[in-house]
Amino acid sequence: MQSVCSVGNLRFLRPKHLISKHIISPEYSVYSKARTVLTQKSTCLVPTSSTPHRLAQSVVGAISNFPISNSVEQSVSHGNNHHHSDEMNNFHFKNLLPKSFHGSMEDFFSVSALLFASSAVVGLGVGTLLSKFNLPYIWSHKADPTSKRHGGEIVVDVLKKHNVKQIFTLSGGHISPILVSAEKEGLRVVDTRHEVTAVYAADAVARMSGSVGVAVVTAGPGLTNTITAVKNAQMAESPVLLMGGAAASILQGRGALQDIDQLALFKPLCKFTASVRSVRDIAPTLRKALKIAQSGTPGPVFVEFPIDVLYPYPMVAREIAPPGPPPKNMQQRVVQWYMQYYLNNLYAGAWDQRDHSPLPLDIPIAPNSTVEQCAAILRTARRPVIVVGSQNWSKLGRKSGIQMRQKRGDCLKEADVIVLAGSVCDFRLSYGRSLNKKAKIIAVNRNKEQLYKNSDMFWKPAIKALHISIFLAEVPPEQHLNPLKVFTELEEILPDDAVLVADGGDFVATASYILRPRGPLMWLDPGAFGTLGVGGGFAIGAKLCRPDAQVWIIYGDGACGYSLAELDTYARHKLPLIALVGNDAGWTQIAREQVPMFGSSVACDLAYTDYHKVAEGFGARGLFMGRGDSIADTFRKAQELHDQHAPVLINALIGKSKFREGSLSV
Template structure:
């Protein structure tokens, strides 16, 4: 007797809940303009060209991306369309790896963040070598990747694979956009992390339904207008709920303070390690006492925010022998008397002070074995791990890359 009564009470409660959810849907699920023609790709292009948050707080720090390298694919088409509308030059290449290599090159030559966009699955896996190259070169690169719709993830959708797991070891950070309103904060976070600390590549995954307009996504879901059964009604309710969660408040971009951003990442100038005054004073004293100092400058010394021309002037003012490697080659010009090109190994063996500015003790430095063990050794680097790549005792290891611009 209790079972029918319990069933009836449960049924009535479900009906009441259904009515309440239907009446309060806009309040519960925020605002949604079902007739809007806007789409997520527009938000991506907005962040690439003019970051709304940063433009409000720090006008000089807008991203202002000039080039977007890609190999066209259906998963990312809305990004490419919107980027062209923002006067971003979309350059289509013949292999996804070339897109990331090109973004890496732009980053190294311009000092800005390089951006590439590739389609889901094999489109992304084709970039592995290029992404690893950017990681090794410490180039700030943002890789935009398409992905299967969130509703179909793990269900055999076209080119659906676990992309984030594959790239976790290759990128500083990998993130996924789960709804339209997260596009701006997550992409801002990606740009912030790509340039902060030790620069490197980051990956942002965009499920295909976060990039297309509401009407097109709803049409693709095939929601029945006249459900004939409770099962069909429940499926319709679930799909509508999914749509609301996907698009609610998606196009209400308003400037906000760093604490209000959902990712809790401060929207500001990228975080760059600074040297302490104690380290600066100690290095100045070591330079004043040295009789045979040698400076080795490598690629990391040319990273922003200090302009390379300013770095070159400070290096010249040291008036000590300088060896240039990596992207720092040519920093002092062809005929500067302090720029040495030959006998580096011999110089490092007799030097009494060795300053490695952004230089890693890897195979090119014979893992530190070429350094004079009796010399005072100073390593300046943004990455703490790079300070430990030598078996030689380090006199001063500074986790910074303001290098000569602040040392002198």
């Protein structure tokens, strides 16, 4: 009989002896080659096997029976003859070799080396599979199939460690464990009438508290409803954490209810997006998200929680691997094994002790040399002007004599030093053209991109300053209240702790010329995105941050339609707020340009709706104010109702003033 071929001789065998129709990987091909040779030459050494795993077991079993000693090595190295002696039968590996075996021991061990190397390759593959399926961790961290604890508990504990006081939501089955745990642990849960309002409220909390605002909404349409608010938070640089439900990980992409690629939607809007795939990953993922939201340039982050990560083991097991009869075939056994593996991996190490405290933040700080250089420039300036962002312009307080709004254009023309403190050279500063081209510019911004925006423009004053004439407030429109008169009287009765939330176009722009914020963080508007609909959510967040303050929403009648239903939220959660609706029955800011240019007010006309009656339907108090009514008395009545812990809406019918003619809306 032929001797066993060496490794080098394998390539001379016929292809049909080398290639098995069952080959599924390169590693298996190696075993098929070895098996072909060995089953032909030494069938007792390697039994026929249909899988690499059984083949590996046979190889390892055979090799383990060989003695590793000098005597054997010597016998092998000198056993080159083709005749067996009685001494050969005394070796204890004799039973492994057929009596007809006449090959050289060198060739035999060459094939053995091949088999050993092949088994090492399979071992490497098995190790890779173990790592891929996380089996060592699962084996060492057993899941508790009887535990009633759930992922929502971990979420809430992390939020508490980060000093979160409230979360905003609209309920959904995907996120129930978070909401229930939050209530149990003392976090205030404010459920709104629209998901976008929940994110706006979180945005307001982030701006007013300096910490992260948190919103949690359900999967699919619940999340898509928040996109405008998330984009607004991104442009306003507000640190907001949005948590969203999702279909079970194992069902994603299979047509589950409300299953879409949510991460793809939020990646362009958020600094960080992640989907949690096991209970043990909840805390590390949330800590990282909360850090990123506040580090560098603040902004929104999004964390997705598949439903099976949040619910207890027994509930998930009943849905994913319900009890049933034993599997009858290999396919059913494989499916059962995988489902059990999936559950074990989901909950392995779920309740191990982990750090939930905040991670250190990375906040850029200007070097001292730069600060000193800026200070030196300011010390020698004769006409310095500080331009602050929309959320900071009230930091000097209501009574400061150096605030300039109506004459801002003139100031920027004459300034020799201009400090852009959080302001950007975008449309609000005519892309930089309104700044004195000879002035020294100091820009302060955590966002490097915003810091240099339009810095290459030729800064030539190009905007004509708008001169306001307060006496117009004394000129009544023909039928309804003059908006200037409304705001001059409101300015007189607002208390020093009043917080103003701006949500509108023409009416709000008029208010910005007359109402003076009482102090820092007491004026909230959408910011650079110019979003309508922020009022309802911003007011909720502001009231929770300043519970003793009067919070006023300055609503345009068009804008109030976005969040009017939140009056129900105010009533249910006992949040006393005052909403002033400037009702001129139209989208006036748009009509002011559209009608002269195109001769039509199409899509710009509304009605003089009884918004005060709508408010009463939602459980709030409604007041009407028209021509002939005392403006001051109506405002005082609203304040009295506010002090009685009632939300109030004032429906003020105003005329279409010409005060803002020439202003732009695009």
